[in-house]
Amino acid sequence: MELDDLKNSWEAINKQVDNQQNLNPQIIDKMTRNKYNASLHKIIYPELIGTLVCFASAVYIGFNFGKLDTVFLQGAGILAILLLVALSIISLLSVRHFNMPADVSKPYAEILKAFAVQKIRFHKFQQINVMLSYLLLVDTIVLMSKFFSDKDISDNKYFWIFSFPLGYIFLLFFSKWVSKKYNNTLRQAEQLLKELES
């Protein structure tokens, strides 16, 4: 439809909507008293639980650091702590993506700009997150075999033979999936931002 056709169609919609009376004072009153953004909490809680798990794991490694008896294992321990802290921070920053701005009565373009910036940041964080998670997975296998069965899996040549090619294949597929899934969204957000800044 062209813009003027849309206007005509909207006039018909207007007439039909005006005939509808859905909200009575009691319903409106209830709406003002309930925290509807509770739905948002359902999204935020798993992210927060993830963050807590990461912190708890970092603390566990810290407490058991004494069991790591070679320089390699100690390096793996430090790397794991750093990765867990980084993942927690990324997760917390991702949660901010879902936050409604404090002042929702600001001009639409201003909120859209904040929205586009958050969207771009969120997708970048997500990409970094998955990459770091893979590194953490490999690192965790090394550490867990030491912590739970007192074996240094890094001595096993098959571990390295498999972990690197598998990691490469994973990253190859992942980067293709990311470019397919996210590039369009990112491009749209970046275009919108450009338009808003012009």
Added chain:
Amino acid sequence: MDKKETFITAIKANEGLIYKIAAVYTDNTEDRKDLVQEIVYHLWKSFESFNQKSSLSTWMYRVAMNVSIYHLKVAKRKVSTIPIDGEAINFHEPENNDLEDRLKRFRQSVDKLNLLEKGIVMLYVENKSHQEIAEITGISVTNVGTKISRIKDKLKSQLTKQQ
């Protein structure tokens, strides 16, 4: 009249506005109900800060459209709103499917537009002047004119491609 009563009267008077904005930003009745609830909640939350620098309708459009953008993200994650005190609000369904069909066709036509353009179209078809659109969106009046003519071209070329 106390603050709550004033608010309820304002919402009742602008119920159609809230419903229409929710209908443009959602594509099913469940999401629409959630969005209407969320818009009313945020309108109430920011009612205190409404300083009458802008008109009531400008403020309502801003809040409703801004909440809609954020609701889109939540809706995409397939999360539904909690019912009020255990009971869901039952909106009357349209008397016939005509309204739903019209809304669907409207959404399909603006689907390829970005969120800024979608907002401008929404205000344009609501017969808002360029000045009012500028006030609600926060872009200049000249820019509103430029954007509307670009949107016209976009919709026209979209139509040509479909034919």
